[in-house]
Amino acid sequence: MAFSRREFIKSSAAATAAASIGVNLLSGSKNNLFADEANTWHKSVCRFCGVGCGVMIQKKNGKVTAIKGDKENTINNGHLCVKGFYLHKIIQAKSRLLHPMVKKNGEFEQVTWDEALTTVANKFNEIRKNHGPDSLAFYGSGQAETEETYMANKLFKGCIGTNNVEGNPRLCMASAVGGYLTSFGKDEPIGTYEDIEKTDLFLLIGSNTAEAHPILFERIVRHRNKNPHVKIIIIDPRKTPTDQVADLHIFPKPGWDLEILHAMAHILIKEGYADEDFVNKHTVIKGNDKDFTWDEYKAFLETYTPEKAAKTSSVDAEGIIKAARMFGQAKTAMSMWTMGINQRVRGVWANNLIHNLHLITGKLGVPGSDSFSLTGQPNACGGVREGGGLCHLLPGHRLVAKPEHREQVAKVWGVPVENIQPTPGKHTVAMFEALNSGEIKGLYVMCTNPAQSLPNASKYWKGLKDQFVVVAESFFPTATTEYADVVLPAAFWSEKEGVYGCTERRSQYMEKVTEPKEEARWDAFILRDLGKTMGFEKYFEKYNTAEDMWSEYISLTEGSDMDLSGATYNRLKKERGLVWPVPSESHPGTYKRFTDGDPLYDALPADKKAGRRMYFYGKPDGKAVIWVRPAKGPEEPTDAEYPIALTTGRVLEHWHTLTMTGTVPELNRAVPKCYVEIHPKDAENKGIKNKDQVIVETRRGRLQLEARVIDRPIPGTIFIPWHWEEWMANVLTIDAVDPGSKEPEYKVCAAKITKA
Amino acid sequence: MLFFRKTESDNGRSENYDFFAPTGAADNASFLLLCNKSYNCVTACPYEAIRVKRTEENSPFYGYPVIEPRTKPCYFCVDFPCIKACDSGALKEINIRRQTRKAFIDTNRCFAYNEFVCQTCFINCPETGAIFFNEENQPIINSELCTGCGICVHACLKEEPAINIKTH
Numbered sequence: 001m002a003f004s005r006r007e008f009i010k011s012s013a014a015a016t017a018a019a020s021i022g023v024n025l026l027s028g029s030k031n032n033l034f035a036d037e038a039n040t041w042h043k044s045v046c047r048f049c050g051v052g053c054g055v056m057i058q059k060k061n062g063k064v065t066a067i068k069g070d071k072e073n074t075i076n077n078g079h080l081c082v083k084g085f086y087l088h089k090i091i092q093a094k095s096r097l098l099h100p101m102v103k104k105n106g107e108f109e110q111v112t113w114d115e116a117l118t119t120v121a122n123k124f125n126e127i128r129k130n131h132g133p134d135s136l137a138f139y140g141s142g143q144a145e146t147e148e149t150y151m152a153n154k155l156f157k158g159c160i161g162t163n164n165v166e167g168n169p170r171l172c173m174a175s176a177v178g179g180y181l182t183s184f185g186k187d188e189p190i191g192t193y194e195d196i197e198k199t200d201l202f203l204l205i206g207s208n209t210a211e212a213h214p215i216l217f218e219r220i221v222r223h224r225n226k227n228p229h230v231k232i233i234i235i236d237p238r239k240t241p242t243d244q245v246a247d248l249h250i251f252p253k254p255g256w257d258l259e260i261l262h263a264m265a266h267i268l269i270k271e272g273y274a275d276e277d278f279v280n281k282h283t284v285i286k287g288n289d290k291d292f293t294w295d296e297y298k299a300f301l302e303t304y305t306p307e308k309a310a311k312t313s314s315v316d317a318e319g320i321i322k323a324a325r326m327f328g329q330a331k332t333a334m335s336m337w338t339m340g341i342n343q344r345v346r347g348v349w350a351n352n353l354i355h356n357l358h359l360i361t362g363k364l365g366v367p368g369s370d371s372f373s374l375t376g377q378p379n380a381c382g383g384v385r386e387g388g389g390l391c392h393l394l395p396g397h398r399l400v401a402k403p404e405h406r407e408q409v410a411k412v413w414g415v416p417v418e419n420i421q422p423t424p425g426k427h428t429v430a431m432f433e434a435l436n437s438g439e440i441k442g443l444y445v446m447c448t449n450p451a452q453s454l455p456n457a458s459k460y461w462k463g464l465k466d467q468f469v470v471v472a473e474s475f476f477p478t479a480t481t482e483y484a485d486v487v488l489p490a491a492f493w494s495e496k497e498g499v500y501g502c503t504e505r506r507s508q509y510m511e512k513v514t515e516p517k518e519e520a521r522w523d524a525f526i527l528r529d530l531g532k533t534m535g536f537e538k539y540f541e542k543y544n545t546a547e548d549m550w551s552e553y554i555s556l557t558e559g560s561d562m563d564l565s566g567a568t569y570n571r572l573k574k575e576r577g578l579v580w581p582v583p584s585e586s587h588p589g590t591y592k593r594f595t596d597g598d599p600l601y602d603a604l605p606a607d608k609k610a611g612r613r614m615y616f617y618g619k620p621d622g623k624a625v626i627w628v629r630p631a632k633g634p635e636e637p638t639d640a641e642y643p644i645a646l647t648t649g650r651v652l653e654h655w656h657t658l659t660m661t662g663t664v665p666e667l668n669r670a671v672p673k674c675y676v677e678i679h680p681k682d683a684e685n686k687g688i689k690n691k692d693q694v695i696v697e698t699r700r701g702r703l704q705l706e707a708r709v710i711d712r713p714i715p716g717t718i719f720i721p722w723h724w725e726e727w728m729a730n731v732l733t734i735d736a737v738d739p740g741s742k743e744p745e746y747k748v749c750a751a752k753i754t755k756a
Numbered sequence: 757m758l759f760f761r762k763t764e765s766d767n768g769r770s771e772n773y774d775f776f777a778p779t780g781a782a783d784n785a786s787f788l789l790l791c792n793k794s795y796n797c798v799t800a801c802p803y804e805a806i807r808v809k810r811t812e813e814n815s816p817f818y819g820y821p822v823i824e825p826r827t828k829p830c831y832f833c834v835d836f837p838c839i840k841a842c843d844s845g846a847l848k849e850i851n852i853r854r855q856t857r858k859a860f861i862d863t864n865r866c867f868a869y870n871e872f873v874c875q876t877c878f879i880n881c882p883e884t885g886a887i888f889f890n891e892e893n894q895p896i897i898n899s900e901l902c903t904g905c906g907i908c909v910h911a912c913l914k915e916e917p918a919i920n921i922k923t924h
Binding site for chain 1: 834867873879888893910911914
């Protein structure tokens, strides 16, 4: 090729033609240089992580043939990571589930849709009649569309009458929800991705942004390269690819970083970086059992000196002091974290302590300053946190415990209000424990793979095996379908329309590009039809399109803190997503919450806002809370028997349980199998060489895999990516949960490693 | 020149990937001269990375042991069993420091140079600093550090690798 792609695009007048040619060039093909007129491009959102990149889907001869970044999308500006690039291969994967099947005599048999739905409906009705509604449960997903979760919620909470509705966001985002609610009073971040280009300092804690959120990482790097004064602090027990940009890296022992955050607050206050004016006007200080004054808080922090924190978390005290000074000296600061903070027995507390840093320095509510939690799944925020897909929630940030909330929802759903139970159902780990004990007898799993993704997974296989389990999936087989009694083929991404809500409160519309393959059906319609078959015809008659469901859902958000009433399908189809609150169709969406520009803040009476720049309307007096939380280590610290800390995570090329990325040869080639990363020092002590087979053992299970001797984890820590069913890292992880958020501690447990 | 590339086949894609002589070969001419086709290195390689070339009958390497990094790269064993097994003198440990094969990136095809975010070669590279990123987040090879092992070629996420091993 004589010209580079960039030069070609520059020289080409027809932008659209150039874009499609660009994709053809990318795939390395010479023959299709000129765009086929039959190609059409459709706007959608990437199926993978929670960043919410806009993609354009190419359709040709009724098939999805290519994916490219959407240049008009403000999140990714046309950039994509490699997982997104190969999405079209996943649609055509051989492992797609194409027909409904029922297990008869231990073997799956293909049946008609009618038979499958009748089987499920009869069984569910029988269980409901004999054992009560609470013996049924639903387990959904942060990858399901908002409409799908909405249907499940209505069927289970509104019609069947059980609050046993959970989803995998419990395993990934629950602690962030708890952190936001307790600190700021309302769930989800205050700012948006726009802050990335405005900030002076990034604090990345418990996040391997480069691999887990590549597009955001790219934006961070781009911003830093343009502005050399921008600093990046990383707190993570593992040296990850994110490290290439770090100005300062603190490597705490896994699970011991709470003290570091306290010590940073200690230095910030001691050295005069605290904004006491902001603290006085906008915050109250609370402990677990009593209220604190500013001086009492200072006295509390006195006990958390950098030296002490350095000792417990085995880091360098200098590093902590330096990090605190960098945080204090920067004009604006943005913290970002993911599972390293959330998946912990003290996940909510860790979240609180990060928010504290921003509250005491007043680095909040201004452009470039935010305490920003990154989401792992494309619709964990949109469908499950906002849509109410957890056992204590109802749509629109509502709670089942509040009578007025139940009434509002029952009225819109058109169901008797008594149907919605006032007490929260079982959270995920309790739900699968109840499945083991037989308390729950029927489970509907949608779009997720709990047999592999639950912590201490092998413990929960018994329940999945014993009880009646329905799995609605796009792929077969998965670890979960093995235990299913009925599998229902679900339409995959691009075969259905719907809305995904990403990390930054942005809801984006996805177009239906092709018909579902073979007999696959849209999950929301499967649930609707199941509801009808179970005898709830009149409650599900009104849903004929995705728009019917979305319009009803956004009517439930009217006037709430997450007002989506201006985000109609009509508008979402045209725009690249809208950031709530969007109270009317003419409203552009909200950049910062709790401050000027937030419609809820603007509507407040002037006397409430007097003399302050933020009003946390979810809290009494609009005051955020600085939480005084004592530091605590992991549930299972290392000891003489299990001397090494095990942490699990992801790689860039793969996603979750491999049902999608495992079908792409190019991605499999790059990372074909599981491995355990071990520091050269530890490896030497154990006599382990690179690529040796080793056995990793915890109190819950053992796993044989290949050793990768590399200086990425700190000494005393090993790392295993958790994607493979064959090398299932979750047989090792611990199922202890955070008492507040009920999120399990995937990130830390004690292990031992020996040569096989 | 230790590097060969097969001509593109009829459908416009090259079917066979690039290959190079096993680690420890001095240069092409002396390797072909010295190698006695005992295939001891093929037997010794624990990764089965060294294979006998049985494609392209016209290639001077036909029938000789080679490494095709797209199939299996060289993992640089600490004790080099391939070199130990070589009784002809074609592979010598002293040549490793002299060899000039390095990775090169085809920027026309590389994901990172074409508006995708990809770091696979960087993440898989066992030699810290051999691949680094420029301001546009695009990978660049540091020829001083690159060992030419081909692990990046093996891992490259393109259908056809956008990174290849060539000699200076």
